[in-house]
Amino acid sequence: MSELINAREERGADISRGGPYYGELIEQVRGLMDRARLVSPTDELALDAIGILKQLNDKLDAAVVNEWSTPTWTRFDLPARGNITLPPFMIDHADSSGVDARLTFRNYHLGGNNAAHGGQVAVGFDDLLGMAAAMHAGSITRTASLTVDYRSVTPLNTELKVRAWAERQEGRKVFVRATLHDGDRLCAEAHGLFIVLKPGQA
Ligand SMILES: CCCCCCCCCCCCCCCC(=O)SCCNC(=O)CCNC(=O)[C@H](O)C(C)(C)COP(=O)(O)OP(=O)(O)OC[C@H]1O[C@@H](n2cnc3c(N)ncnc32)[C@H](O)[C@@H]1OP(=O)(O)O
Numbered sequence: 001m002s003e004l005i006n007a008r009e010e011r012g013a014d015i016s017r018g019g020p021y022y023g024e025l026i027e028q029v030r031g032l033m034d035r036a037r038l039v040s041p042t043d044e045l046a047l048d049a050i051g052i053l054k055q056l057n058d059k060l061d062a063a064v065v066n067e068w069s070t071p072t073w074t075r076f077d078l079p080a081r082g083n084i085t086l087p088p089f090m091i092d093h094a095d096s097s098g099v100d101a102r103l104t105f106r107n108y109h110l111g112g113n114n115a116a117h118g119g120q121v122a123v124g125f126d127d128l129l130g131m132a133a134a135m136h137a138g139s140i141t142r143t144a145s146l147t148v149d150y151r152s153v154t155p156l157n158t159e160l161k162v163r164a165w166a167e168r169q170e171g172r173k174v175f176v177r178a179t180l181h182d183g184d185r186l187c188a189e190a191h192g193l194f195i196v197l198k199p200g201q202a
Contacts, residue, residue, distance in 0.1 A: 022078070089127075105156050105157070105158075115153045125146065129143075129164050132166055133166055136169060136174055142195050154182070175191070
């Protein structure tokens with residue numbers, strides 16, 4: 001984790017971006033998303049919520065910045081860097097040999113039958129494989145190919161373990177693998193190809 005923060009700080013990353021309440025703000029938004037996934041509101045509740053959310057969105061509009069200025073590039077101290085589009089994970093260890101993380105799919109990530117949506121599992125793998133590739137290559141990479149094998153059901157609201165690592169690098173090509181476990185049980189595994197971007201590559 002500290003190696004990850006150091007690697008980012010060397011590139012000017014600032015873990016105070018967004019301020020001391022940013023993590024709790026994102027947690028409240030995640031709580032909203034969890035409820036929105038399962039709520040079946042009365043008309044009165046729906047109208048009430050719409051009014052509150054409209055007001056809130058108007059307030060937040062005043063603080064919207066471009067993608068490179070958001071805290072989600074730099075907040076390695078927060079679950080999933082505070083990025084609400086990712087399932088929340090905490091990094092336990094990250095260096096050139098690989099990334100170990102604890103990840104929890106929540107109600108928002110429901111596919112069906114109390115299990116995580118397969119696409120959400122792929123989202124988690126994509127980010128953590130990208131991190132493993134970047135730590136290995138010492139440079140930001142982009143997903144060229146990602147394959148996920150779903151081995152058993154992935155539960156919600158359970159802390160799961162992810163291990164992601166680079167198997168080898170050939171020039172700009174970083175070949176990566178990852179596993180997702182619930183205790184000893186393998187839920188899913190992935191392999192992918194990430195490409196180191198050329199300077200200035202769009
Ligand atoms: C720094 C330290 C701290 C870091 C701490 C950072 C932490 C922060 C973590 C954030 C983690 C975010 C992780 C999410 C990452 C996304 O989700 S990225 C978004 C999804 N991906 C995309 O949109 C990619 C779209 N595709 C492209 O942009 C381009 O096709 C690519 C992937 C950049 C490659 O294009 P290119 O640069 O022109 O390279 P190209 O010459 O085509 O290919 C290079 C080589 O790869 C091969 N290749 C390319 N694509 C494929 C393929 N699909 N299958 C097989 N081979 C392929 C080519 O054949 C070629 O092989 P060689 O001829 O060299 O042997």
